Amino acid sequence: MTIDPFLNRPKLGTGTKVAYGFGSVAYGVAFAGLSGAVLQIYLNQVLGLAPLVVGTAIMVSLMADAVIDPLIGQWSDRVRTRWGRRHPFMYASAIPSAVLFFLLWHAPASLSAGALVAFTVTLMIAVRVSVSCYEIPSNALTPELTPNYDVRTTLQSYRWFFGIIGGTAIILVLNLVFLRTSAANPLGVLNRAGYAHWGTLAAGLMFASVIISTLGTHDQIRWLPKPAPKAASLAVTLREMWVTLTNPSLIALMAAGVLGGVGGGVREGLSVYLYTHFWALDPSQYGLIVPLSALGAIAAVFIAPPLARRFGKKSAMIATFLASVVLGAGPLFLRLIGVMPANGSPWIMPILIIDGAVGVTVAIIGFILVGSMVADVVEDAAVKSGVRSEGLLYAANGLLPKFTGGIGAFFAGVMLTVVHFPAHALKGTVDPQVMRQLVIIYLPVTVTMSLTSIAVLGFYRIDRRTHESNLASLKDAAAAAIASHGVEAVEGGAPGVGPV
Numbered sequence: 144m145t146i147d148p149f150l151n152r153p154k155l156g157t158g159t160k161v162a163y164g165f166g167s168v169a170y171g172v173a174f175a176g177l178s179g180a181v182l183q184i185y186l187n188q189v190l191g192l193a194p195l196v197v198g199t200a201i202m203v204s205l206m207a208d209a210v211i212d213p214l215i216g217q218w219s220d221r222v223r224t225r226w227g228r229r230h231p232f233m234y235a236s237a238i239p240s241a242v243l244f245f246l247l248w249h250a251p252a253s254l255s256a257g258a259l260v261a262f263t264v265t266l267m268i269a270v271r272v273s274v275s276c277y278e279i280p281s282n283a284l285t286p287e288l289t290p291n292y293d294v295r296t297t298l299q300s301y302r303w304f305f306g307i308i309g310g311t312a313i314i315l316v317l318n319l320v321f322l323r324t325s326a327a328n329p330l331g332v333l334n335r336a337g338y339a340h341w342g343t344l345a346a347g348l349m350f351a352s353v354i355i356s357t358l359g360t361h362d363q364i365r366w367l368p369k370p371a372p373k374a375a376s377l378a379v380t381l382r383e384m385w386v387t388l389t390n391p392s393l394i395a396l397m398a399a400g401v402l403g404g405v406g407g408g409v410r411e412g413l414s415v416y417l418y419t420h421f422w423a424l425d426p427s428q429y430g431l432i433v434p435l436s437a438l439g440a441i442a443a444v445f446i447a448p449p450l451a452r453r454f455g456k457k458s459a460m461i462a463t464f465l466a467s468v469v470l471g472a473g474p475l476f477l478r479l480i481g482v483m484p485a486n487g488s489p490w491i492m493p494i495l496i497i498d499g500a501v502g503v504t505v506a507i508i509g510f511i512l513v514g515s516m517v518a519d520v521v522e523d524a525a526v527k528s529g530v531r532s533e534g535l536l537y538a539a540n541g542l543l544p545k546f547t548g549g550i551g552a553f554f555a556g557v558m559l560t561v562v563h564f565p566a567h568a569l570k571g572t573v574d575p576q577v578m579r580q581l582v583i584i585y586l587p588v589t590v591t592m593s594l595t596s597i598a599v600l601g602f603y604r605i606d607r608r609t610h611e612s613n614l615a616s617l618k619d620a621a622a623a624a625i626a627s628h629g630v631e632a633v634e635g636g637a638p639g640v641g642p643v
Contacts (some may be wrong), residue, residue, distance in 0.1 A: 153366075155289060162359020163288070164301025165327070166233070166281050169350035172345050173274045175310035177267065178411045181317070188567055189335050190250065190259060198258060198412070198556025204267035205473030205552070216538025217384065218278045227364040228534070229280035229287070233357040236277035241350035246617075248342025250379035264439060277353050279541070283533035284360065286518040287367045292610050296451045299514035300444040303507050309352065310486040315434040315573040317341045317627045320502065332419070332426050333567070347512035368531055386528035388539055392480050393520050396513060396540055401547050404597065406592030408551015409554045410471070413558065413585060417475070421582060422495065423486040432492070436499030443507035451512055456519075457603050460512040463505040464600070468593045475582050490512035519605045521612040526620075541584050 157408035176179060179390045186197040215232070224231050247266040254262055285298045323339035387393075450459045474495060484490040517540050518533075525531050562580045565573065605613075 144369070149552040155294065157619055159288075159360060159363060159442065162356055163281075163284065164276065164296060164356075165359065166352055166356025167302045167304075167306035169240065169272050169349040169356075170274060170278045171306035171308070171310030172313045172349050172352075173240070174306070176244065176247070176342070176345060177214055177270065178413050179337045181314070182267075182413045183552065184265060184278050184332060184415045185248075189333050189338065190263075191566065192256070192260065192263075193551050193566075194555075194556040195365045195562065196260060196556075198553040199559070200264050200267065201412075202550060203264055204271060207268045208275060209272035210278070211272050212279060212538040212542050213535060215272075216279050216283070216534035216536070219283065219534040223361075223369075226361075227367050227369075229284055230357060230361060230364060232276050235354065237350050237353040237357070239279065240273035240353065242351060245342055245346035246346075248338050255612075265538070265594060268299070274349075275538075279534055279538045281356070281516070282537040282541075284363075284367070285514065286521040286533050288360075288363060290614055291447060292607050293452055293520065294454070295518040296448045296511060296515040299511045299518070300447050302514065304440050304444040305352075307437050307503075307507060309348070311434045311437035311440070313341075313345050313348065315431075316344065316632055318429070319431075322426045324425060324427070332415070333569075342406035344376045355370055367586030370531055370556070383528050383532070383579060384535065385532050387413060387524045387530070387532045387535055390520055390524045392516070392603045392605050393536065393539065395599055395604075396517060396520075397542075398602075399599040400540065402592050402596035404547030405551040405554065406555075406589040408547065409555050409558070409585065409589055409592075410551075412552045412555025413581070416559070416564070417578075417582070417585075419570050420568065421475075421478075421578045422491060423570060424491075424518075425570065428492060432495050432499055435496045436456040436503045439500045439502070441509050442504045443511060446504070447508045447511040450508065451515065456512045456516050457600070457606070460509045460516070461597055463509040463512075463561055464593070464597045467502050467506035467509065468590060468597070470498055470505070471593075472586055472590050474498055475586055477583060479586075491532055508602040513555040514607065516603060519610045522610065522617055525614050526613050 156623040182201060183194075183197055186192045187194055187199065192200070207264075219228055219232050222228050224232075243266060247263070247270055250262055282302070284325065285295055285302075288298060289295060289640070315339075318332075322332050322334055324331035415429070418424045419426075422429075425433075447459075449532050450463075454462075464617060474483060483494070517536060520536055521531060521533050524536065558581060561584065564577060564581070
């Protein structure tokens with residue numbers, strides 16, 4: 144007889160919340176390494192692949208990952224083990240994700256151009272899939288650890304905090320340690336050996352964070368939902384997936400992710416190009432901007448929960464995303480109209496750091512709230528479908544942004560090709576008119592995508608009252624099942640009361 148997982152269980156402690164969030168270090172490190180900001184420069188400027196080839200390779204890897212992720216989510220929803228549904232995947236991902244990430248940055252120098260493309264695409268796909276085997280089940284724990292509308296925001300805050308800190312720290316180490324310009328390393332950002340040493344360090348950090356987080360939440364397995372094993376035909380399974388994936392609020396989040404993902408892919412792919420050749424910064428300088436800006440992640444952890452309680456998740460999320468768009472485009476637009484100080488001015492770094500810190504703060508608050516909003520879709524979908532599909536929901540929400548992020552990386556390559564950006568370009572060697580043309584193309588594309596994405600988020604419909612109603616409906620359904628069949632657990636059951 145399966146006991147209702149949200150009744151008579153201990154309150155979540157700070158240690159559990161910290162351990163849960165710490166696992167996102169692995170995702171932050173992998174995301175930083177696989178982002179266009181690092182990978183585009185490495186493949187194009189270090190390994191010598193053409194920009195369009197690089198953009199296409201990144202897009203292909205993201206598209207493959209986008210196809211596989213829902214399968215991982217659905218698998219983790221369906222599996223039943225003595226370690227629950229999520230933890231077996233989390234444990235199993237630790238070694239493959241670390242080893243594959245290590246190999247990505249150690250491409251044999253003897254490979255031909257074609258073999259190099261095949262090597263990097265294969266490794267990128269393998270890394271993304273192995274990391275997803277941790278990230279999707281781990282993310283699915285947010286609604287399973289608590290049904291509380293506000294505590295879910297707190298859990299997502301911890302995830303984003305550690306994800307940003309991990310990604311930021313590893314980028315800081317890359318730029319200030321492994322790629323720093325010196326007499327022994329005049330190439331700086333073009334130092335192939337530096338990337339290899341950095342990949343080794345990053346792989347070890349990924350392994351450690353996954354293991355520590357999974358062990359740190361292992362004692363919660365006894366309290367997690369334990370849906371009864373359910374043999375279902377393919378037709379029934381597809382119907383349940385259809386009902387879940389066509390939830391109107393989920394569609395709003397996914398559609399916004401499509402639009403935002405394209406703009407994000409373009410921004411990531413061109414960020415180092417802009418720092419190096421538009422703002423004339425060295426790796427040691429923009430290597431400081433990223434971590435100092437990421438201090439906003441710390442502020443976001445403390446701001447997001449009370450902001451959501453005061454204004455509601457959707458309203459707070461839309462307001463913060465709007466602010467992030469303005470802040471992200473501001474310095475580039477001001478430079479185009481001649482307001483920003485000239486390159487080399489002592490004001491450039493403070494302006495970019497402050498703008499970045501505030502921009503990151505509001506953006507991370509928005510992403511924390513989106514993650515919490517996805518958690519609330521779980522019960523809304525369960526009311527309609529009769530099943531809990533946390534893994535599928537989080538995989539689906541992350542699916543299209545990955546797909547469109549690849550499209551964004553491809554478009555970044557297209558933009559570099561259109562302006563005839565030179566290969567192996569060192570700082571100070573690119574015609575300023577080339578960079579001005581790049582920014583004139585870049586700004587309208589990214590701002591339009593972001594604003595349209597925010598507008599679509601307005602169609603999300605789950606607020607606190609709706610969430611509490613969904614929890615009550617599921618509790619009533621579970622009670623009716625017990626009365627009718629003498630069982631104490633149903634596939635969609637998740638009561639709306641209990642510890643938080």
